[in-house]
Amino acid sequence: MADLKRRTLDWLNERMGGEDIEAFLRHKRVPIHRHTIWYYLGGMALFLFMIQVLTGILLLMYYRPSANGAFESVQFIMTQVKFGWLIRSIHSWSANLMIFIVFVHMFSVFFMKAYRKPRELTWVSGMLLFFIVLAFGFSGYLLPWNTLAFFATKVGTDMAGFVPIIGNWIKVFLRGGNEVTGATLTRFFGFHVAVLPGIATLLLALHLLLVQKLGMSVPPGVEQKIKEGKEPNRSMPFFPNFLLRDIMGWYGALGVLGALAAIFPWELGTKANPFGSAPAGIHPEWYFLFMFQTLKFLPSKVFFIDGELLGLMLFGVVGALWVIIPFLDCKVGFSRVTHFFTGLGVFALGFIIVLSCLAIF
Amino acid sequence: MKDDRNPGKSVLHPEDAKVDPGRRWVNTLLGAGVVATVASFIYPAIRYVIPPPVSEASNLSVVAAKVGELKENAAKVFKFGSTPAILVRTPDGNYRAFTAVCTHLGCTVQYRSDSHEIWCPCHNGKYNLQGRNVSGPPPRPLAQYQVHIQGGDVVVVRNT
Numbered sequence: 001m002a003d004l005k006r007r008t009l010d011w012l013n014e015r016m017g018g019e020d021i022e023a024f025l026r027h028k029r030v031p032i033h034r035h036t037i038w039y040y041l042g043g044m045a046l047f048l049f050m051i052q053v054l055t056g057i058l059l060l061m062y063y064r065p066s067a068n069g070a071f072e073s074v075q076f077i078m079t080q081v082k083f084g085w086l087i088r089s090i091h092s093w094s095a096n097l098m099i100f101i102v103f104v105h106m107f108s109v110f111f112m113k114a115y116r117k118p119r120e121l122t123w124v125s126g127m128l129l130f131f132i133v134l135a136f137g138f139s140g141y142l143l144p145w146n147t148l149a150f151f152a153t154k155v156g157t158d159m160a161g162f163v164p165i166i167g168n169w170i171k172v173f174l175r176g177g178n179e180v181t182g183a184t185l186t187r188f189f190g191f192h193v194a195v196l197p198g199i200a201t202l203l204l205a206l207h208l209l210l211v212q213k214l215g216m217s218v219p220p221g222v223e224q225k226i227k228e229g230k231e232p233n234r235s236m237p238f239f240p241n242f243l244l245r246d247i248m249g250w251y252g253a254l255g256v257l258g259a260l261a262a263i264f265p266w267e268l269g270t271k272a273n274p275f276g277s278a279p280a281g282i283h284p285e286w287y288f289l290f291m292f293q294t295l296k297f298l299p300s301k302v303f304f305i306d307g308e309l310l311g312l313m314l315f316g317v318v319g320a321l322w323v324i325i326p327f328l329d330c331k332v333g334f335s336r337v338t339h340f341f342t343g344l345g346v347f348a349l350g351f352i353i354v355l356s357c358l359a360i361f
Numbered sequence: 362m363k364d365d366r367n368p369g370k371s372v373l374h375p376e377d378a379k380v381d382p383g384r385r386w387v388n389t390l391l392g393a394g395v396v397a398t399v400a401s402f403i404y405p406a407i408r409y410v411i412p413p414p415v416s417e418a419s420n421l422s423v424v425a426a427k428v429g430e431l432k433e434n435a436a437k438v439f440k441f442g443s444t445p446a447i448l449v450r451t452p453d454g455n456y457r458a459f460t461a462v463c464t465h466l467g468c469t470v471q472y473r474s475d476s477h478e479i480w481c482p483c484h485n486g487k488y489n490l491q492g493r494n495v496s497g498p499p500p501r502p503l504a505q506y507q508v509h510i511q512g513g514d515v516v517v518v519r520n521t
Contacts, residue, residue, distance in 0.1 A: 058406065058409055058410070061409075061410060062412075080413045081409060081412070081413055082405075082408040082409055082411070082413065083405035083406075083408050083409045084409060086405055087405070087406075087409055251398075
């Protein structure tokens with residue numbers, strides 16, 4: 001057996017240049033210091049994304065993307081198909097966990113200033129992936145065609161209509177018409193299972209390639225201490241040492257997912273009725289709550305501007321600045337400029353947490 | 362690789378033989394754990410992709426046509442449970458009903474009024490008006506159903 005394994009590996013090595021791949025894998029080392037724990041988040045997000053791909057493919061086998069069939073097909077998956085409840089619950093739970101992990105990953109990278117030269121593009125590709133993940137969440141939410149999803153999509157796409165000049169065009173493009181109908185469902189299905197996965201795969205490849213090429217960033221504080229000799233410069237190989245630790249984390253995540261899916265199976269709700277009233281207490285998924293709550297606080301007119309437009313502009317501008325932050329915070333070190341950006345991050349995080357809490361309670 | 366020279370002496374590769382037996386035991390346990398985990402993922406996935414059985418009544422009775430709807434030497438294909446069936450009115454005016462699923466590769470057959478045959482266009486299979494496979498690749502006759510005239514309806518019945 002062992003002999004056969006070695007011979008197979010030799011055979012593959014000869015043809016595929018295994019040494020090159022091995023060298024590429026071994027090139028990356030993971031620094032060991034008191035913030036090493038944050039390095040696990042990217043791998044965790046990637047793992048949850050893989051779970052999404054696998055369970056998503058399984059759900060595709062029974063799901064029907066039409067206004068007449070969607071709710072019934074999900075109901076069929078939940079009640080008739082063996083382990084269907086498990087697959088769908090894991091898909092939903094894993095989606096939410098992934099978005100949460102991606103949030104934490106983003107903020108940890110932000111506060112550790114890992115976006116500084118030469119990793120600007122890693123940050124930008126990561127931010128684009130973040131928006132793609134939110135789009136996955138928004139489009140996937142509609143697919144069971146239940147009441148909550150229907151109204152969340154109605155409100156969400158209606159907001160796009162406030163964008164100056166092209167707003168109405170975006171709204172009609174997203175909805176596949178003037179209203180949220182079966183045409184919207186088919187469109188969102190297309191986005192969710194074809195367009196977004198395609199873009200996500202390309203961005204993910206770029207993101208991972210950059211991480212592998214540039215290696216892990218050491219926070220400026222730790223870097224300084226290593227330079228001054230106050231802290232030892234320790235690291236471990238990514239492959240296999242860190243990867244094995246990663247896998248331990250993934251194993252744990254699987255346990256959590258299985259437990260969540262079994263104890264709290266994802267609700268289906270009632271079938272959407274386009275001509276029924278919106279139910280009381282309607283709100284978007286938790287990751288959009290801070291925007292939802294901000295819009296609630298904005299008056300309908302601020303000077304001459306629509307409240308919604310103002311909110312949209314606010315989030316648009318802040319989002320765009322957040323993407324290009326490596327180019328703004330280019331004096332990273334211990335300057336006042338960089339402290340200002342750290343403060344900005346604390347404010348953004350606080351804003352998201354406080355507004356989300358206000359929306360929930 | 363060197364094991365060939367000392368047959369029976371050691372089945373382990375020299376490098377594997379260096380591994381501590383305790384460590385080997387841990388490796389075996391870890392491997393078993395991984396296999397069990399993978400099995401616990403694959404099993405639900407396999408059960409999931411097998412579609413749940415669609416329960417269909419073994420006794421089925423369908424109104425295939427109205428009396429007088431079909432002329433002599435004509436036929437119609439209708440929905441019979443979850444599969445198509447064919448109701449033939451023979452040139453002498455009798456009704457006969459068969460499954461419309463060709464016994465060769467499952468195409469839906471049709472009636473040829475020119476040759477008085479049931480014909481499958483996919484591979485030129487032919488059945489006579491008793492449903493017998495008389496020409497071409499079909500291996501078996503078409504299953505026949507009972508036909509009753511009830512009031513103004515032509516009712517096709519399957520009892521199993």
